[in-house]
Amino acid sequence: MILLRKDHLLPYATAMVVLLAAIPLVYVLHASLQLSWPEWRGLWHSRLPVLLWNTFSLVVLVVLICLVLGVSSAWLVARRSFPGRRLALWLMVLPLTIPTYVLAYVYTSLWENTGWLGRLWLALWGDGAALPDLYNVFGVALVLSLSGFSYVFLMSYAAMTHGNPHLEEAARLHGATPREVFRRITLPLVRPAVVAGLAVVALHVLSDFGAVSMLRYQTFTLSIYLQMTGRFDYNGAAGLSLVLVLLALTFLVLERFFRSRQRYYFGSHMKRLTPRPASRREVWLIWGWLGLIGLLAFGLPLVWMLSWTWDAWQARAIGMEFWGYLGNSLLVASVAATTAVFLALPIGYYYNRVRSWLSAVYLQLSSIGFVLPGPVVALGALVFILSQLPLLYGGLLALVLALVVRFLPLAVQSQEAALQQLTPSVESAGRLLGAGPLENLWRVVLPLIRGGMISAWVLVFIDVMKELPATLILRPVGFDTLPVRIWIEASEEMLELAAPAALLLLLGSLPAVWIMVRGETARSL
Numbered sequence: 001m002i003l004l005r006k007d008h009l010l011p012y013a014t015a016m017v018v019l020l021a022a023i024p025l026v027y028v029l030h031a032s033l034q035l036s037w038p039e040w041r042g043l044w045h046s047r048l049p050v051l052l053w054n055t056f057s058l059v060v061l062v063v064l065i066c067l068v069l070g071v072s073s074a075w076l077v078a079r080r081s082f083p084g085r086r087l088a089l090w091l092m093v094l095p096l097t098i099p100t101y102v103l104a105y106v107y108t109s110l111w112e113n114t115g116w117l118g119r120l121w122l123a124l125w126g127d128g129a130a131l132p133d134l135y136n137v138f139g140v141a142l143v144l145s146l147s148g149f150s151y152v153f154l155m156s157y158a159a160m161t162h163g164n165p166h167l168e169e170a171a172r173l174h175g176a177t178p179r180e181v182f183r184r185i186t187l188p189l190v191r192p193a194v195v196a197g198l199a200v201v202a203l204h205v206l207s208d209f210g211a212v213s214m215l216r217y218q219t220f221t222l223s224i225y226l227q228m229t230g231r232f233d234y235n236g237a238a239g240l241s242l243v244l245v246l247l248a249l250t251f252l253v254l255e256r257f258f259r260s261r262q263r264y265y266f267g268s269h270m271k272r273l274t275p276r277p278a279s280r281r282e283v284w285l286i287w288g289w290l291g292l293i294g295l296l297a298f299g300l301p302l303v304w305m306l307s308w309t310w311d312a313w314q315a316r317a318i319g320m321e322f323w324g325y326l327g328n329s330l331l332v333a334s335v336a337a338t339t340a341v342f343l344a345l346p347i348g349y350y351y352n353r354v355r356s357w358l359s360a361v362y363l364q365l366s367s368i369g370f371v372l373p374g375p376v377v378a379l380g381a382l383v384f385i386l387s388q389l390p391l392l393y394g395g396l397l398a399l400v401l402a403l404v405v406r407f408l409p410l411a412v413q414s415q416e417a418a419l420q421q422l423t424p425s426v427e428s429a430g431r432l433l434g435a436g437p438l439e440n441l442w443r444v445v446l447p448l449i450r451g452g453m454i455s456a457w458v459l460v461f462i463d464v465m466k467e468l469p470a471t472l473i474l475r476p477v478g479f480d481t482l483p484v485r486i487w488i489e490a491s492e493e494m495l496e497l498a499a500p501a502a503l504l505l506l507l508g509s510l511p512a513v514w515i516m517v518r519g520e521t522a523r524s525l
Contacts, residue, residue: 011354013346018362020343020401021408024380025368028245031238043239047223051240055219055247057137058144059205065145066201069293070152071194076286078160082278084287091294092153093517097509098301099466099483100147101210102502105490106301107143108134108214116300140217146297147211148204152197154516159193199251203409206248207373209469214490220244221373225469228375241376248371249364305506308499318500322485326504329465329481332396336403337411337461341453343404344411351416363412370409374469377406382474399474406470407460414456458512465509482508 035043073092077085110117111131118131133139212222220240227237278286312318347366351359369377381402385392392398468483475484482505489498 010346010350014350014359014362017343017347017408018365021366021369021405023384023405024372024377025245025365027380027383028238028241028372028376031235032242034235035239039236040239043236047240048243051218051220051223052243052247054137054217055206055244058141058217058219059202061137061141062144062148062205063198063202065141066149066152067194067198069145069149070197071156071190073149073290073293074153074156074160076290078157079275080278080282080286081275082283082286085275088287088290088294089157089517091290091298092157093150093513094294095147095297096150096462097466097506097513098147098298098502099210099468099486099505100144100208101214101468101483101490102486102505103143103147103301104134104140104211104214105498106304107139110300110304135215135217137217140211140215143211143215144205144208148201149293149297151200151204152194155193155197155200156190159190202251203248203370206244207371209374210487224373225375228379234379237376237379241372244373245368245371249367253364302506305499305503308496309503312496312500315496317496322500322504325480325482325485325501326508328479329483329505330508332399332403332471332481333461333464336400336407336464337457339400340404340408340411340460341415341457344408344415344456345453347412348416363416366412367409369405370407374406374467375473378402378470378473381405381470394476396476396479399471399476399479402470402474403464403467406467407463410459410463411456414459415452454515458516461512462509465505465512 073088077088077092082088107117109115111121111134112118113122113131121131122129134142207221208219209221209225211217212219213225216222220243224237224240224244227233227240309318344366347362351363372380381398382393385398385401392401466483468487471481471484472487475481480488482501485501486498486505489501
């Protein structure tokens with residue numbers, strides 16, 4: 001192994017990036033210390049038990065639903081060959097482009113008496129039938145699951161397309177049924193990937209603001225936002241944030257511990273598995289299930305956006321300002337994604353090449369931004385900027401700083417996974433040939449982890465395009481992005497203006513999604 005401890009630049013660069021990522025945590029700790037013991041007792045008796053139960057039950061429901069949707073759809077697309085398989089892959093990934101607050105608003109509109117689903121429900125069950133209520137834990141779980149199952153699908157699909165086919169063949173030769181092969185062979189082998197996808201889903205649920213606020217479901221995130229904007233109790237909001245951080249960090253430590261004990265190594269016999277051709281009956285069943293998921297997660301929201309956008313176009317309500325909102329969103333997302341990928345590299349590189357308690361602490365601290373709600377990240381960045389960099393206040397760089405801190409963990413995780421597959425002996429060969437640390441990084445390491453860097457950039461880009469609360473707080477005056485316009489128009493019940501902004505947000509994210517799935521479609525379909 002390369003002795004990176006001699007390269008003083010890497011540890012210092014990693015420490016600087018981690019300090020930047022820990023800005024919101026420092027703010028939360030400092031503000032929480034301002035709470036007195038009676039105030040902590042007041043929070044516990046008035047808010048914490050309900051918030052803990054609501055948040056925990058929501059996370060469990062969403063994780064279970066995403067487990068079923070993500071694993072089942074990944075297995076069908078990865079292990080069966082059927083007409084339209086490429087389309088099915090796209091349908092399972094495209095829900096990533098739709099923010100949770102858009103899905104929440106779409107489904108609350110569709111389930112009204114005058115909405116498409118509401119009219120269908122009344123036609124089936126009679127005019128006196130009660131419409132399903134989405135303003136509860138089950139409605140929020142449905143929305144968040146339709147938005148988040150794609151993370152489980154992507155990671156499970158990648159794991160299911162590779163493996164050791166001899167294990168499954170041996171199980172069949174010993175008389176195992178297809179169901180037993182899946183339960184006892186396939187599922188245990190892809191368990192680490194599934195757990196990683198569910199971890200991403202759980203973190204998204206913990207920090208979600210859009211869906212829970214639209215559906216008025218009290219979780220830590222919504223309560224923290226209301227504590228900050230309604231009561232202006234920043235210390236109380238920090239106290240709630242500290243509890244949320246402790247819960248999330250406990251979950252992350254346990255997830256990494258159990259995943260580290262579930263490692264499956266393959267040698268030269270590891271290969272991409274050939275999917276079995278589906279029978280005619282299986283094709284109908286496959287498309288019945290995948291089509292239902294795609295319809296609920298992407299089809300209905302897309303048709304809703306197209307319908308209302310067409311009405312707005314006919315009413316001449318769409319002006320050139322919408323293209324300005326799209327340009328602002330693309331600018332912020334591109335700059336934040338590029339910066340996050342650049343800053344995440346030393347963290348992932350240091351953790352993979354110098355395994356120590358310090359590198360592990362750095363890795364965990366870099367995940368803080370993804371755990372905290374957007375308003376807390378924005379407020380922590382704002383306090384830091386006002387105290388240390390006042391010239392940045394009110395500018396675009398302040399917003400970019402908060403967004404980089406918020407989504408840095410996505411870039412770290414993607415590049416760290418790519419670096420794990422990089423053999424240290426390759427770097428040693430470059431050193432033996434006379435390359436210095438920076439030249440070795442530029443000419444050897446970066447080309448070999450290019451795929452992981454591209455994935456990291458795409459994931460950060462998509463999430464920044466959809467990000468709402470931090471942008472609401474830190475955007476410069478007159479600088480509106482598409483999520484901000486969607487939120488403003490939806491809050492004022494202006495469907496004909498919210499829909500075009502949501503459609504442009506989807507279209508602006510499509511190139512990034514195409515980059516994400518292009519490699520998989522080229523190699524596996």
